[in-house]
Amino acid sequence: MHLLEQLTRQAKIASRQLVHLSSDDKNKAIRHIGSVLWQQRKEILSANEKDLEASRKQGLTESKLDRLRLDEARIQGMITGLEQIAELQDPVGETIQTVTRPNGLQIEQVRVPFGVIGIIYESRPNVTVDAAGLTLKTGNAVILRGGKEAINTNIALVKALRDGLSQANVPEDAIQIIQQTERQTIEHLIRSKNDVDLIIPRGGAGLIQYVLEHSLVPVIETGVGNCHVYVDEDADLQMALDIAINAKVQRPSVCNAIESLLVHEKIASNFLAALIPVLKENGVTIRGCEQTKALFPDDEIETASHEDFDTEFLDLILAIKVVKDTAAAIEHIDRYGTKHSEAIITTNESTAKQFLTEVDAAAVYHNASTRFTDGFEFGFGAEIGISTQKLHARGPMGLIEMTSYKYLIHGDGQIRE
Amino acid sequence: MHLLEQLTRQAKIASRQLVHLSSDDKNKAIRHIGSVLWQQRKEILSANEKDLEASRKQGLTESKLDRLRLDEARIQGMITGLEQIAELQDPVGETIQTVTRPNGLQIEQVRVPFGVIGIIYESRPNVTVDAAGLTLKTGNAVILRGGKEAINTNIALVKALRDGLSQANVPEDAIQIIQQTERQTIEHLIRSKNDVDLIIPRGGAGLIQYVLEHSLVPVIETGVGNCHVYVDEDADLQMALDIAINAKVQRPSVCNAIESLLVHEKIASNFLAALIPVLKENGVTIRGCEQTKALFPDDEIETASHEDFDTEFLDLILAIKVVKDTAAAIEHIDRYGTKHSEAIITTNESTAKQFLTEVDAAAVYHNASTRFTDGFEFGFGAEIGISTQKLHARGPMGLIEMTSYKYLIHGDGQIRE
Numbered sequence: 001m002h003l004l005e006q007l008t009r010q011a012k013i014a015s016r017q018l019v020h021l022s023s024d025d026k027n028k029a030i031r032h033i034g035s036v037l038w039q040q041r042k043e044i045l046s047a048n049e050k051d052l053e054a055s056r057k058q059g060l061t062e063s064k065l066d067r068l069r070l071d072e073a074r075i076q077g078m079i080t081g082l083e084q085i086a087e088l089q090d091p092v093g094e095t096i097q098t099v100t101r102p103n104g105l106q107i108e109q110v111r112v113p114f115g116v117i118g119i120i121y122e123s124r125p126n127v128t129v130d131a132a133g134l135t136l137k138t139g140n141a142v143i144l145r146g147g148k149e150a151i152n153t154n155i156a157l158v159k160a161l162r163d164g165l166s167q168a169n170v171p172e173d174a175i176q177i178i179q180q181t182e183r184q185t186i187e188h189l190i191r192s193k194n195d196v197d198l199i200i201p202r203g204g205a206g207l208i209q210y211v212l213e214h215s216l217v218p219v220i221e222t223g224v225g226n227c228h229v230y231v232d233e234d235a236d237l238q239m240a241l242d243i244a245i246n247a248k249v250q251r252p253s254v255c256n257a258i259e260s261l262l263v264h265e266k267i268a269s270n271f272l273a274a275l276i277p278v279l280k281e282n283g284v285t286i287r288g289c290e291q292t293k294a295l296f297p298d299d300e301i302e303t304a305s306h307e308d309f310d311t312e313f314l315d316l317i318l319a320i321k322v323v324k325d326t327a328a329a330i331e332h333i334d335r336y337g338t339k340h341s342e343a344i345i346t347t348n349e350s351t352a353k354q355f356l357t358e359v360d361a362a363a364v365y366h367n368a369s370t371r372f373t374d375g376f377e378f379g380f381g382a383e384i385g386i387s388t389q390k391l392h393a394r395g396p397m398g399l400i401e402m403t404s405y406k407y408l409i410h411g412d413g414q415i416r417e
Numbered sequence: 418m419h420l421l422e423q424l425t426r427q428a429k430i431a432s433r434q435l436v437h438l439s440s441d442d443k444n445k446a447i448r449h450i451g452s453v454l455w456q457q458r459k460e461i462l463s464a465n466e467k468d469l470e471a472s473r474k475q476g477l478t479e480s481k482l483d484r485l486r487l488d489e490a491r492i493q494g495m496i497t498g499l500e501q502i503a504e505l506q507d508p509v510g511e512t513i514q515t516v517t518r519p520n521g522l523q524i525e526q527v528r529v530p531f532g533v534i535g536i537i538y539e540s541r542p543n544v545t546v547d548a549a550g551l552t553l554k555t556g557n558a559v560i561l562r563g564g565k566e567a568i569n570t571n572i573a574l575v576k577a578l579r580d581g582l583s584q585a586n587v588p589e590d591a592i593q594i595i596q597q598t599e600r601q602t603i604e605h606l607i608r609s610k611n612d613v614d615l616i617i618p619r620g621g622a623g624l625i626q627y628v629l630e631h632s633l634v635p636v637i638e639t640g641v642g643n644c645h646v647y648v649d650e651d652a653d654l655q656m657a658l659d660i661a662i663n664a665k666v667q668r669p670s671v672c673n674a675i676e677s678l679l680v681h682e683k684i685a686s687n688f689l690a691a692l693i694p695v696l697k698e699n700g701v702t703i704r705g706c707e708q709t710k711a712l713f714p715d716d717e718i719e720t721a722s723h724e725d726f727d728t729e730f731l732d733l734i735l736a737i738k739v740v741k742d743t744a745a746a747i748e749h750i751d752r753y754g755t756k757h758s759e760a761i762i763t764t765n766e767s768t769a770k771q772f773l774t775e776v777d778a779a780a781v782y783h784n785a786s787t788r789f790t791d792g793f794e795f796g797f798g799a800e801i802g803i804s805t806q807k808l809h810a811r812g813p814m815g816l817i818e819m820t821s822y823k824y825l826i827h828g829d830g831q832i833r834e
Contacts, residue, residue: 016751016775016777019774019775020774099795099796101794101795101796105785105789107795107796114807114808115777115807193629197807198807198808212610212633213633216629216630218635218636218806218807218808219635220808236830239829239830242830242832243830243832246832246833247832250832250833251833334433356825357436357437358433358436360433360532360823361823362823362824363823363824363826364823364824364825364826365826365828366825366826366827366828367827367828367829367830367831368522368826368827368828368829368830368831368832369831369832369833371832371833372522372826372831372833373824377518377833378516378518378524378824379516379518379524389635390531390532390614390615390635390821391531391615391635391637391808391809391821392808392809394821394822394823394824395823395824404807404808404811405811406777406778406779406780406781406811406812407779407780407781407790407795407811407812408773408781408783409780409781409782409783409785409789410783410784410785411782411783411784411785411786412656412784412785413653413656413659413660413784413785414784414785414786414789415659415660415663415664415667415785415786415788416663416667416668416786416788416789416794
């Protein structure tokens with residue numbers, strides 16, 4: 001554990017130097033890192049080969065192996081990502097507001113980096129480069145704790161990143177990687193309250209729960225998305241069909257895809273009669289409530305259990321529930337949703353307003369697919385994750401959400417009476 | 418524990434109704450609560466008498482009894498506080514920004530209540546009314562968990578508050594009090610992740626540490642203030658003297674008072690020769706570093722230990738340290754400070770800039786007393802606490818800091834390609 005203490009301390013020390021960097025310094029370093037990644041691609045790819053081999057032996061599925069795999073094109077993709085980050089506007093140093101008080105005190109609220117951000121994530125190695133670029137852009141030091149499967153790849157990537165930093169005269173300790181993959185290393189990180197200012201866990205529900213249970217450092221919870229589309233009685237049914245299919249089928253493995261569909265009972269029969277065949281064509285397994293099953297007895301639809309409504313399938317499975325009205329839809333979402341993305345399809349403005357007001361989620365849609373909850377689709381130009389909590393950041397987190405603020409107070413001798 | 422589960426659930430259900438209230442509805446309810454407090458003052462004062470009696474038997478100090486004591490004037494003060502809250506601008510519903518994307522999606526970021534806020538605090542009963550007023554104003558339900566000493570007073574106050582709500586047609590469950598005073602009730606509250614959206618602990622370091630250790634609900638850490646004034650070699654010494662005395666003496670029991678003074682070695686002898694007599698006149702006990710003691714051998718100054726520099730005295734005690742330069746002052750603050758309020762006194766703009774940039778605290782002052790870190794002094798018109806963390810809110814927390822936001826996305830059938 002001594003090594004880890006040293007590592008968090010070094011990150012903290014580096015973070016103090018980052019506050020002096022100009023936007024230009026940071027952008028140069030981000031671009032330079034890209035060129036070093038390219039120079040060291042052979043080492044990176046050979047480390048990646050080691051990880052792939054070990055994972056094949058462990059019997060990882062082909063889709064997981066694919067997430068882990070790097071090649072020159074994917075490294076080029078990382079470099080392009082860094083270039084895009086360099087292009088973005090730097091929020092650090094921005095004055096949010098200035099107030100002059102009757103006693104002459106000038107109170108300035110200024111955006112500042114958090115300091116040190118710990119990012120705990122699972123297998124995809126592109127997160128390593130992306131997270132390092134975004135934290136550097138916002139003047140934060142980062143401590144990366146990636147998954148076991150990608151450990152050799154991540155170590156090689158971070159070596160290149162740190163080489164890039166020191167060649168650009170930025171302290172290399174601003175990017176740290178925890179090389180040990182035991183769970184205790186996570187515990188150490190999330191309890192290092194003196195040196196770490198923020199923890200962002202990105203991964204499955206189990207990891208996030210573990211971090212919430214044990215962290216002394218403030219956490220931003222991300223990612224788990226049990227999302228719904230609700231088709232109201234006043235929906236344009238063709239629009240509802242297109243959106244439901246898009247939200248389920250276009251990319252089922254991501255957090256902003258839907259897991260359940262709620263349908264108003266008045267249009268359930270018509271709408272589902274059109275929808276079910278299209279879902280089936282797209283290979284979607286349907287799990288229906290009793291009413292759904294009763295409407296389509298010939299379709300041999302599986303029964304949706306309480307657990308089904310509570311599950312983020314991340315797969316071509318859709319639970320369907322017929323509800324008696326919008327209030328019942330909202331109640332269902334309230335019970336099973338994870339405060340991520342929810343949509344209503346209706347032409348009735350007052351029903352839409354009720355849904356938008358009452359549904360408690362980061363992103364609530366009227367007549368659009370939930371699949372747009374994403375930093376790029378929102379126009380932020382970047383994304384470190386999607387927050388499902390309400391403290392600090394909600395929904396897609398861009399650069400601004402990776403900063404804090406402080407008050408600078410300029411006086412000429414004011415004392416309190 | 419069953420009762421507590423019911424209580425948090427009821428708060429959550431009430432919070433859903435609060436999102437429909439207009440600013441006008443909320444302000445009327447806040448004012449009406451004030452009049453009910455006045456109607457029920459006899460019951461409140463007699464409950465307070467019970468608490469005072471029990472506390473006297475427990476041997477509470479006179480200053481603690483005074484914090485606990487209510488009379489008609491103090492109830493009137495609570496009512497005035499509510500009236501001031503009613504006058505403030507309501508941040509809920511405000512559109513923070515609206516963006517129209519190339520695909521026509523209109524993305525609106527809107528301020529919303531958190532939902533349910535749990536506030537854990539110690540003895541002063543005015544917090545009960547103040548917190549209830551501020552949470553209602555921001556459309557949040559509140560669960561209050563006050564200290565044992567004030568339990569009868571708090572129950573009587575909350576009865577009046579809830580009567581006021583229901584007479585104003587606001588669900589009375591929007592204000593809840595936990596009547597049991599065992600510590601497990603805190604644990605239940607801070608683990609009720611499904612029903613509680615935010616926890617604000619207000620109290621001593623022990624309470625805050627306990628909450629951070631056990632909470633599953635996001636927490637805003639408040640209040641602990643180990644604050645410093647640093648007198649630079651280029652300080653206006655009269656200004657430095659006035660500020661140091663003000664920051665230590667004017668109200669030593671509050672979090673924004675200073676605990677330590679740092680002095681540049683070049684002016685230490687001069688400055689301290691002027692300061693020490695004034696501190697003594699004001700009854701301040703001085704604990705000095707070796708250099709301070711060596712400068713004033715006749716003053717029999719106590720030795721400041723590592724623990725002294727690490728302590729929030731909240732009393733007429735001041736630790737003094739002579740430092741070799743601004744960097745050493747910043748390092749000391751970094752080691753011992755609690756990220757609350759820090760001040761530099763200097764006429765040198767570049768030294769001031771270094772201090773303002775490098776010191777990591779909610780409020781960093783140049784040539785003014787730390788005693789101004791306060792929601793009222795900052796012009797917020799209210800304050801629920803002073804955050805010493807960097808996530809979500811930093812420094813004095815006003816109404817805006819008691820809100821979250823959500824994204825409302827308006828489409829006309831957009832799907833993701």
